[in-house]
Amino acid sequence: MTQAFTLTVNGQAARVTTHPDTSLLSVLRNELSLPGSRFGCGLGQCGACIVRVDGTVVPSCTTPMWSADGTSVVTVEGLADGDRLHPVQQALLDEQAAQCGFCISGIAVRAAALLESSPHPDEITVAQALEGNLCRCGVQRRIVRAVVKAGRTS
Amino acid sequence: MTLVAGHPGPAAVPKSLVANPVLSNWVTVADDGIVAVRVGKVDLGQGILTALGQLAAEELDVGLEHIRMLPAHTDKGPDEGLTAGSMSVAESGSALRLVCANVRALFLHEAARRWQVDVAGLTTDNSYIKTSDGTRYTTYAELAGTVSLDVDVSADVATKSGDDMRVVGTSAARLDLPDKIAGRPRFISDMRLPGQLFGRVVRPPSPGSRLRDVDDSVIGQGEVRLVRDGSFLGVLGGDEAEVERAAKKLRAACSWDESPGLLPSENDLVTFLKRGPHETIPVIEESAVVDGGAGAPEGKRLRAQYSRPFLAHASIAPSCGAARWESDGRLSVWSHSQGIHRLRDAIAQALDLDVTKVSVEHVENAGCYGHNAADDAAFDAVLLARAAPTHPVQVQWSRWDELTWSPLGSAMVADADATVDDAGRILSWTYDVWSQGHTARPGYSGVPGLLAGAHLERASRYPPATDPPLPAGGGTTRNAVPIYDVGHRRITGHRQLSSPIRSSALRSLGSFLNVFAIESFMDELAAAAGRDPLEYRLAHLRDDRAREVLETAATAAGWGGDAHHDVGHGIGFARYKSKGAYCAVVAEIEAEHDIQVRKLTIAVDVGRVVNPCGVRNQIEGGATQATSWTLKERVRFDNTRITSGDWESYPILRFSEVPDIHVELVGRPDLPSVGAGEAAQGPTAAAIANAVTHAIGVRVRDMPLTRSAVVAAIESENP
Structure with missing residues (x-):
């Protein structure tokens, strides 16, 4: 049976009606036209769908709507300030730190969260923070460099 | 004109x-x-x-x-x-x-x-x-x-x-x-067309399974529709989350006749690969050879066997496809296929359609690293969309689908055998490599080759994978010919002609194992002669571009130090397909507990460089992925099912395990450009294995180089 949920997504109020077991990822992509969070495994193992729910970094694919009701969600689309990219996104672009780019949304969200708690991380700190994000193209070193750089310049 | x-x-x-x-x-x-x-x-x-x-x-x-x-x-x-x-x-x-x-x-x-x-x-x-x-x-x-x-x-x-x-x-x-990087829609799974429906396929649990029965009442009377044709079972509807739930319920309501014992033992792939029957692929057959042939050179003889397991493409995005049957009978398909024209022809052949009525457009997805399930997902969409004419139907594979039903990179085993003179100079070289075929792309062997075809009531034939022809680089025998002067050569491939495990092209095909084997063996020959691995290679190498690439990597890495505290250095080199990019890799590894690759120093010559940052990115990525294959990856199965269906059972390299990588581009602005995407795969694996031997004195010849593989190698050297 469907149910109505209210939440705030990237600062905007949203109201959706869906089954309580529907994942937050599915709601973002299908109901709210926010496809930036990607479906990679549906198991919370790869990090491609990572968002922040009330500030906490979570995989949206294993976050059911019944647990997201009333929360405030930030997705990759919510990182930029208008046309100005988040420093992490800008650094990823500057370092050309992607190949296929499928994993990069979740990495950008997680790295942006890291810079809030640890504004000037070193490479080891960044790599440890991103341990739950998989990248199959092998761009990890560029990504680490970019996040360290974002911490230096912001 | x-x-x-x-x-x-x-x-x-x-x-x-x-x-x-x-x-x-x-x-x-x-x-x-x-x-x-x-x-x-x-x-x-x-x-x-x-x-x-x-x-x-x-x-x-x-x-x-x-x-x-x-x-x-x-x-x-x-x-x-x-x-x-x-x-x-x-x-x-x-x-x-x-x-x-x-x-x-x-x-x-x-x-x-x-x-x-x-x-x-x-x-x-x-x-x-x-x-x-x-x-x-x-x-x-x-x-x-x-x-x-x-x-x-x-x-x-x-x-x-x-x-x-x-x-x-x-x-x-x-x-x-x-x-x-901004998270805008770009990938095929982001497509949302007017009237679009979502589809899921409930795949069999194992190769050779037949659907005996399904209780379709579990999906209820809602808007989700069911499609069944033989053992092909799918659902479609307008609400993706609803379709996903229906597929899950349906999966639990299926009973299958599986084929226990169909799969080989995952712990004895060498026996499986060598059992045959095979197609023999003679690559080079020179008159005098080592094994008893007339005129065989006299000298000390060395032999070794190397292997790799089955590997998954393991794209970070499960495959996805979309299709729409138009009211006039035309068919539109969207796919992340590597060959949209071949896919179009294969779909037309599979469904007996006029090929001019089928269109395929490419839409990006995550990296595929070879023939993954892109084409299969497109065909799934075509089959499900028949139930909803004029509606585009998008089929999303699951992680489990992708890791267990995509074609795999074949397991391989190679036997290297050489004679050397007193100074270690190579006099003769015999090399045999066994593998399943490396291409089963749409249209191979005259069949469509699309996965769902094998599950339909009127099941299509699914022959074993073939190999690209030798002039195109071959498959099993890709890079099986050493670049070195090795005297008389006999080099032979043996392609398995029957297997229950589906294999097709994985980045660099047979080159990954062949370069690993040749470059490991070169180090073993150098060690037997008491010579430095770099000097030994150069002494057998005339190609000037090859020499420069090897020397550039060695210089950049500060080649020549002794091993200490379980830290070692190793080198690996190849020219991809014998006509493409030259790539040399020096690996620095630490073997205290698990093997940790600390640094890779790489030199590459791709002719004229179109985009230096792009070439570096490809080489860095290729070397990182090859490090993952070499250290961690192995498709798992019991005798019935493939069991490595998620990221816990099929682990890949994580951020903290990725080595530092330094790339030197050897510029050749006057020479034609060649591709960089596959050049680093084999040399990286060999460099790591050679560094392990340098660090701890043990030769590990079977990938992946896990802790248990190192222990097994130690035990086999000290029985």
């Missing part, structure tokens, strides 16, 4: 232009000056469209910002076969350069006609066409309406020489990354 293949003009006619000679099939110029380019190669995350855009901008003398790279489409643009084998820069790049040089020449001629001046006095500069004194000028935009590009390419138009290039050779930023 008419274009003829093999025309003896200043440059040979690029292969892609023989079949696709009309300029407008490649390039159109709009009256706002935007140049639309449609090539037959597709972006798989490797950045090829950016590199090809640079080549177009270069020959036209327009800024890269005026180039729009359009998606490949079977009804529009050239057919350039597959995007595979590191051939895109060589094939599509050389064709596109000539096309754009022709387009530029036609615009120059039009300007000359209008101004009644000699065309020789005209030039192009940043989208302008002008007289060389600069007194008269016009633009591509202004002339676009009067220049027809519906003409055949001429091979007599000169392309730029390396000295004149301004865009090529620069690290232009990737055209697609701004969208991806």
Whole structure:
């Protein structure tokens, strides 16, 4: 049976009606036209769908709507300030730190969260923070460099 | 003039232009000056469209910002076969350069006609066409309406020489990354078309399964519809989450007849691979050979066996496809296939359709690293969409589907055998490699080769994978011929002709195991002769480009130190497909607990570098992925099912495990460009294994180089 949920997504109020077991990822992509969070495994193992729910970094694919009701969600689309990219996104672009780019949304969200708690991380700190994000193209070193750089310049 | 293949003009006619000679099939110029380019190669995350855009901008003398790279489409643009084998820069790049040089020449001629001046006095500069004194000028935009590009390419138009290039050779930023880093829709799973439905396929639990029974009442009376044809079972509906739940319920309500004992033992793949029957692939058969043949050289004989397990492509995005049956019987398909024309033909063949009624458009997905399930997911969408004419149906595979039902990179085993003289000089070399085939792409062996076809009531034939022909690089025997002077050679491939495990092309095909074997064996021969591995290679190597690449990597890595505290260095080298990129890798590893690769120092020669940042990214990525294959990866199965269906059972390299990577580009601006995407795979694996031996004195010949593989190697050396 469907149910109505209210939440705030990237600062905007949203109201959706869906089954309580529907994942937050599915709601973002299908109901709210926010496809930036990607479906990679549906198991919370790869990090491609990572968002922040009330500030906490979570995989949206294993976050059911019944647990997201009333929360405030930030997705990759919510990182930029208008046309100005988040420093992490800008650094990823500057370092050309992607190949296929499928994993990069979740990495950008997680790295942006890291810079809030640890504004000037070193490479080891960044790599440890991103341990739950998989990248199959092998761009990890560029990504680490970019996040360290974002911490230096912001 | 008419274009003829093999025309003896200043440059040979690029292969892609023989079949696709009309300029407008490649390039159109709009009256706002935007140049639309449609090539037959597709972006798989490797950045090829950016590199090809640079080549177009270069020959036209327009800024890269005026180039729009359009998606490949079977009804529009050239057919350039597959995007595979590191051939895109060589094939599509050389064709596109000539096309754009022709387009530029036609615009120059039009300007000359209008101004009644000699065309020789005209030039192009940043989208302008002008007289060389600069007194008269016009633009591509202004002339676009009067220049027809519906003409055949001429091979007599000169392309730029390396000295004149301004865009090529620069690290232009990737055209697609701004969208991806901002999280904008870009991937096939992001497509949302009017009236779109979502589909899921409930796959069998194991190869050789048949669907005995399904209780379809579990999906209820809602809007989700069920499709069943033999053992092919799927659902579709308008609410993706609802469809997903229905598929899950249905999976639990199925009973299958499986085939216990169908799969080989995962712990004895050598026996499985050598059992046969095989196709014998003679690569080189020189008169005198070691094993008892007349005239076999006298000397000390060494032998060793190397292996790799089955590997998964393990794309970070499960495959996805979309299809719509139109009311007039036409079929539109969207796919991240590496070969949309082949996919179109295979779909038509599988369903007995008129091929001219099928269109396939390429849409990006995550990196595939070879033949994954892209084509299969497209065919799933075609089958499910039959139940909902005029609605586009998008089928999303699950993680489990992707890791257990995509084609795998074949397990392989190789036996190397050499004789050497007293100083260690190699006198003869015998090499045998056993593998399943490395290509089962749509249309192989004359069959469609699309997965669902094997599960339909009227199941299609599914022959074992074949190999690309030797001139195209081969599959099982790719890079089986050492680049070194090794005296008399006998090199033979043995392709398995029957297997329950589906295999097809995985990045670098057989090259990964063959280079691992040859380069490990070179180190073993050097060690037996008490010689330095680098010096030993150079002593057997005449190719100057090869020598320079090896020496560059060694110098950059500070080659020559002793091992200490479980830290070792190793080197690996190859020229990909014996005609592509040269790549040498020096690995620094630590073997205290698990093997940790700390640093890879890499030198590469790809001829003329189109985009230095792009080449570095490909080499870094290839080396990182190869590190993952070498240290961690192995498809798991019991005797019935493939069991490595998620990221816990199929672990890949994580951020903290990725080595530092330093890449040296050996510039060759005067030589043709070759691809970089697969060059680092084999050399990286060999460098790591050689570094392990350097660090702890043990030779590990079976990948992956896990802690248990090291322990097994120690035990076999000290029985």
